Amino acid sequence: EIVMTQSPATLSVSPGERATLSCRASQSVSSNLAWYQQKPGQGPRLLIYGASTRATGIPARISGSGSGTEFTLTISSLQSEDFAVYYCQQSNNWPRTFGQGTKVEIK
């Protein structure tokens, strides 16, 4: 099983600032990496797939990068709607596995 490790667990950021979230895989997942956003009481929402392709309707301030074992989700200028929990997920192997999540909170 591929273990996905996200850091930090919690990120405190002021509105308008940049947020950088990391995701590391225990073995290479190539570019088979997706990012999701989850707000309280809601199901996860796809942000990025294929490590760097934005899903439909996702603003350009959200971007993904990386390949192999190291991945980054960057939110260039945090808006109020961006405060949430973010998960990475690999689809290179079965079982599909998720990171434990990074909570982005208002500083």
Next chain:
Amino acid sequence: QLQLQESGPGLVKPSETLSLTCTVSGGSISSSSNYWGWIRQPPGKGLEWIGTMYDNGRRHYNPSLKSRVSISVDTSKNQFSLKLSSVTAADTAIYYCARERADGTFWFDPWGQGTLVTVSS
């Protein structure tokens, strides 16, 4: 726009079988490159993939649940279902259904809103 909605009992007794259904609207469950999966989230915790049904009846399940889980599709109703047997309190979670899309890579989108299932006597 594709939408998914989970339904089923919110309370299941220990040792019994949890059964949930996901109804797909806005598109056909038989469409190519669309696969159908279940993911769960214990309250306040992270996401755990349960399994996905792919084409030709091919299924992949999480090894941690494999002996207890079954996913099936009813194309006539545009629904797919999850059965998890011999449940314990550790199976208490919000259960999400989602489409696993394939296009060079795979991803889950969209997701249902989730349904809380509590295992308790």
